[in-house]
Amino acid sequence: MKTFPKNFLWGSATSAPQSEGHSLKDGKSATTWDYWFKTSPEKFHENQGPANTSNMYEMYQEDCKRMKEIGLNSFRTSISWARLLPDGKNVNQEAVTFYRNYFKEIIKNDVKPIINLFHFDMPMWLMEKGGWETRESVDAFAFYAKTAFELFGDLIENWTTFNEPIVHIECGYLNGAHYPAIHDFKKAVQVGYHTLMAHVYAVQAFREVMASGSIGIILNITPAYARSDDKGDQIAKENADLLTMKSFLDPAVKGAIPNDLIQLIKEHDLTPKTVSTDTSLIKENTVDFIGLNYYQPLRVQAPVNPNFPAQTPDDLFAPYDWPEKRINPYRGWEIYPKAIYDVAMMMKNEYNNFPWYVSENGMGVANEERFLDEQGMIQDDYRIDFMKEHLDYLYQGIQEGSNCFGYHTWTFIDCWSWLNGYRNRYGFYRLELENNFKRRLKKSGLWYKETAQNNGY
Template identity: 70%
Template sequence: MKKFPEHFLWGAATSAPQSEGHGSLNGKSPSTWDKWYEMNPEKFQKNQGPEHTSNMYEMYSEDVKRMKNIHMNSFRTSIAWTRLLPDGKTVNQEAVTFYRNYFSELHANGVKPIINLFHFDMPWWLMEKGGWETRESIDAFSFYATTCFELFGDLVDQWTTFNEPMVHVECGYLYGYHYPAVHDLKKAVQVGFHTLMAHTMAVKAFKDGKYQGQIGIILNVSPCYPKSRSEEDLRAAELADLLNTKSFLDPTVLGTIPPKLVECLAENELLPKVAEQDLEMIRMNLVDFIGMNYYQPRRVQAPAEVNQPAISPADFYDHYDWPDKKINPYRGWEIYPEALYDVAMMIKNDYNNIAWYVSENGMGVADEERFLDQTGMIQDDYRIEFMEDHLNQLHKGIEAGSNCFGYHTWTFVDCWSWLNGYKNRYGFYRLDLENDERSLKKSGIWFKELIDRNGLI
């Protein structure tokens, strides 16, 4: 038996925009997703937009009981900024009632809530002013965060500011998968810095207010592996790590922006606009813990052609297609559990062994109805194998001294996924899109047994 630490957090994660539904109801104002779907529904898988999603707004009470049924002891979701503060200033009392009931229901069923503040759902009223491109977003987010701490601080003692902040930077300003879908490296850097400062000022508000509990951030970490040990490939890997991982991990945990990253941005005329006290604020407001989302590694090689100054990440590193990879064909992602051990060791050795947890890990598969058995249960052995392989590597890291306190999968009930809608399913519970009914998959039974043992056989 490979036992995990006592009081280990076993659970799952989702977000408000991907699970709640009621996208235009109950006083909620539109986010960029709501407006983008209104303007360009053809961009979305099967015209599946953000209005209904998994309808947890109505079904959270039953879903929390389902969490209890498979013995989950923790659950991460987010608050929708657009629901709580529809105009950025005025509290929507119906939203307060909803979230207080939701979080209270979690407590009543022995499920610890970990609550995130921002999961890609930029309010439209702020997007019209420039979104994360404008410095106004920092104060707006700090006000929103403080409002959450005040309203729900008695029910929540573990907060995170952002989920995968690098994603809204690159998907919104480099690759076209999130609104405003522009391709502008200079803007991307400024958006990243304003996001970092929004996080920093939320942490400051939490600590100044002396609220109970801890505050952290959730980052998507893909360890970087170079094609070869050549100087060029190693440099490409270093730059990929600086841009994608260290850009948020170093300032939030260590309080410093890596000098090599600053040097790289300066050489390419990409330095963001910075206010006088910003770096001091970053230095003084460190996180208490980190959430790490891990799905796939990053394999890179030196780029064949380089623009100077750079106009895209491809000028710093190029993707390397490792011929020996095992792949999830539905997402096109490499499956490499060994990287989770490398993450654990990175945190231990390079980041003061800060407390951390696996905040997302999972396998998305399309057309899961192929695996329904005679009883109506999806036999998702592929998902069980994926989790077992990653948990073995995580256990190895914990045994080596890494300070990991939990493992959350993505996700609990199949949820809506941005432009991909419900194409790929991740949940322990299958969602029937016709009637919102939930049914347990084989992986849910396996997860319950894992939790009961607090270990791998």
């Protein structure tokens, strides 16, 4: 029996834009996803847009009971900025009623809510002004954060500012998977910097508004592993870690952007526009905890004939195809559970054993109906095996002293996933889109319930 620490969080995560539905109803204004689907629906898998997603807006009461039924003691979701403040200034009272009822229902079912403020869903009114490219976005986000704390702080103790900020930077400004789908390394760095400062100002607002509680940030961690010990490969690893991991982790925990990152950015003429007071604000507004999403590692090698100055991150660290890799064929991601132990040791040894939790970990699989049994339950043993492998290494890290306080899966109920729609499923509950959003428990949900109740397996 592998028993985890007392009061360990066994939970799951989703987001407002991926689960709520009602994307242009009940006072909510458009986000970049609403706009992109309207203008380019062909980009979305099977024309599955953000309008309905999993319909939690209408079904949250039953869904909160389902959380309790499978043993969750915690749950992370997000608030939709465009729902709460449709024009960025005026509060939508229908949104306030919905979120207060939703959060109360989570708590009523003995589940601890962790509420995130931004999960890739930029309001279109702000995007039209330049989005995260503009300094105005920092102040706009700070106002939104302060509003949320004031409206829901009596219910919610645990908050996070952003989910995976590196993703909306990379996908929106480097690889084309998120709107505005442009390719501009310098703009990507500026977007990243404004996102960081928006986070900092939100933490400052939290300290001003909330008398108690805690605030953190959710980062996606893709630990870099070099092809070899050769100097060029090792430099590639250092560059990858600086850009994809330490760029947000160090300011959030240590209160400073790494000097090596500042020099790297400067060397390649990528330095963003800043404000003189930013450095002191970053130092003064560190977080209380960190959530780390882990799905896959990052294999890197020295670039061959890179551009200078760098035009893309590939000029600083090139991808390496590790011949021994094990792949999830549906997502194309490497399955490497040991990295979660390496992350645990990193947090212990390099970040003064700062409190953290696994805020997402999961396995997406397409066409899961292949695994339906006669009773209508999906026998997703592959998902159970995936969780066990990762939890084995997480347990080892905790046994060796890493200050990890929880494990959340992605996700609770199959959810909409951006351009991929419902192609890959991750949930403990199967969502039947063609059957009025009916939820059906999968085998993995039963396993997770037993694990949560036993605080181990």
